[in-house]
Amino acid sequence: MTSTSPIRIERSYPAPAERVWELWTTAEGIQRWWAPDGFTVRVDELDLRPGGTLAYTMIATAPEQVEFMKSAGLPLETPSRKTFTEVTPVSRLCYTSLVDFVPGVEPYEALTEVELRPTAEGVEVTMTMEPLHDAVWTERLVQGRGNELDNLAKVLGES
Numbered sequence: 001m002t003s004t005s006p007i008r009i010e011r012s013y014p015a016p017a018e019r020v021w022e023l024w025t026t027a028e029g030i031q032r033w034w035a036p037d038g039f040t041v042r043v044d045e046l047d048l049r050p051g052g053t054l055a056y057t058m059i060a061t062a063p064e065q066v067e068f069m070k071s072a073g074l075p076l077e078t079p080s081r082k083t084f085t086e087v088t089p090v091s092r093l094c095y096t097s098l099v100d101f102v103p104g105v106e107p108y109e110a111l112t113e114v115e116l117r118p119t120a121e122g123v124e125v126t127m128t129m130e131p132l133h134d135a136v137w138t139e140r141l142v143q144g145r146g147n148e149l150d151n152l153a154k155v156l157g158e159s
Helices: 017-025 029-033 063-071 136-159
Strands: 007-013 037-046 053-060 077-088 092-100 108-119 124-127
Touching: 007 136, 017 029, 017 092, 017 108, 017 124, 017 136, 029 037, 029 136, 053 063, 077 108, 124 136
Parallel strands: none
Antiparallel strands: 007 124, 037 053, 053 077, 077 092, 092 108, 108 124
């Protein structure tokens, strides 16, 4: 790994913490915003408890993402698995992600912690992530998560 310092992304949303929690912890909610632009997500399994699993498939759908995935030697559909380590309703969600999709890299787990703090205007969300195995993949992670959080804002705006 190039850095061991956690990466933090913060967003504020003009919505109740309960609504953000629902979008983050239900199959219907996750499928609406979880994927970065140009991808969709299909939730295959969701067992929301410590030790439980979120299994989903990320599918490249936009032509530029399809082309990128092909040129990088990556599949158009990528199954992913997360294991919940902490579930504190409406305030904290922690999970490890199995990173087993990088060609030539042994699978490993990376921790993500999500905190929701109600404010007078809505909710503040802080996502703290362990960096991935190198700077390129860590930057992809940061860009993807930032884009997903922007998509969450769009979904909340539709509500």
